[in-house]
Amino acid sequence: MNDYMTGSVILMAAFILDILLGEPRRYHPLVGFGNLTQKLERLFNRKGNDKPWRTQLFGILAWSLLTLPLPLGYYLLHQDTLLFWCLDAVIVYSAMGYNSLVKHAKQIAAPLMNDDMQQARHFCSYMVSRDTSNLSEQQIARAITESVLENGHDAVIASLVWFAIGGAPLVILHRLVNTLDAMWGYKNPQFLYFGWCAARMDDLLGWPTAKVSSLLYASQALWCRHTSVFNALRNGWRQGRQYKSLNGGWVMATGATVLNVSLGGQGIYDGKIVKSVTLGQGPQVTTADIIPSLNLVRNAAIIFIISCFLVSLIAAV
Template sequence: MNDWLITALQIAAALLLDKILGEPNRWHPLVGFGNIAKLLEKKTNNSHQGKGRFIGSCCCLVLVLPIPILLFFLQANTPLFWALETFILYLAIAQHSLAAHAQQIYYPLKHNDLPKARYFTGFMVSRDTQQLSKQQMIRATVESVLENGHDGVIASVFYFTIGGAPWVVLHRLINTLDAMWGYKNSRFLHFGWCAAKLDDLLGFFSACTSCLMYGLQARPVSKVASILRCAWRQSQQYKSKNGGLCMSVGAQVLNFKIGGDATYHGKPVIGVTLGAKRQVILSDIPASIKLVKQASALWLLCILILGILCQIL
């Protein structure tokens, strides 16, 4: 069996584990990592400008490099290491939890329970949710699904394909730090600079892959090129270029528009519109979940076909 077939089987097994088990309720490694990162930031983030950037960069590298380096030197072409890699990929994938969080908003909205929907929306987005309307909550949920479909699903299977467990862990830890330290406020503007830049760099390649996997679900498929061109233009004005790429492609494939103005931490933020056509509606939440799931399945299919071709030839 060639390496591509082994990789396809590992991805399939990890996605299956995620579907059956979901995220671990206790002792999730990323939770522990986040607690360590929070403590380290609290102890060291007391400088500004150049010094703060240097200290933040050192903290970032100290946190994210040891485990990938260890896994790199532990790599072995054995069933035991394949199983370890599969388990690590399962821990990195968040497809089941992403769908579950979105459904926690979808069902209250379906029954017009807006307070409950606002409560659960607060778990998915960093913007203020207490005054959000039904339509605004739908938009926030769909945006989160499309963006985190990249961060928590497609990026992990992409980096697993090109570099195995070391690259999966490297990307996931950097992405976690960016979510914690990547804010452009007085506290994190300099300290979180390294985490934000590394996440932008690694995320670009996986975001392009996500865009392709989203875009290939467009009907007719001949629209893919124009969708990708439009997404590139729109994302250049969005606060997160990688996130904007994924959201724009997803929105165009599903024929709705998202983005625009929002309130974050009490401050209004003017945003660009992504996608096209109509406003989002309630049924777009399950449609977005399905788009992400089919994107991961499509990537798996590509790797499986490549493995079969290599085996035959």
């Protein structure tokens, strides 16, 4: 079995494990990483660091200590043996979160369909950073669909792509970098300078995988009547570069175009009203669009894994 075939089998195994098992209920590695991150942030991000360059320097040092040793160590130890192939599959499975994405989205869609707005707003706050206390049904549907499309890239497609590029070490690196961005990548007084490196490195690692995710989302326009692959990618390029998050804008604009819905609009973040550019095309997103957005992410993962398998077959000839 060649290296391409082995990699394809590992990706298949990891995705199946995620579908069947979901996130580990106990001893999830990212929980321990999150605890370590909080301790290191308290140690390095002190209020006495009043000079921006010094705070940035401490942020870079803390980022390096948290993200580099583990993937580098695994790369140096890795061997082409059955044991490490199994470990690779477990690592990719641990980095993925499609099953969790489905559970959280359905946890919100169910009360929405039952007109239980209080419950829907409560669970919506688990998935998005905006203020959900006064969101309408349409606004919640928009928030969750945006989150599904963006996290479909961050937590699913990116892990698959980085494994295909450089194996499990790059999967580990991306997952740690993405987690640090979620914890430190805020433009507030606490993290504006300290989290600068975390935010920039997540943007850097997310740039190529966001484009692959957009292509995988757009490819599903092949069986749509309302748009085309070219139009979906064009919206991703035109609208995505106007969005506050370049990588997130690409995948959301492309995905929304395929779903034939419009995303974006007004939201409250940290007490401030933020207005985003319209992403996608068509009518405003509704509760009925949440499940199709999950299917879009699932199909994108399957298309990528099948593509890797076909490449391995070609390489074996």
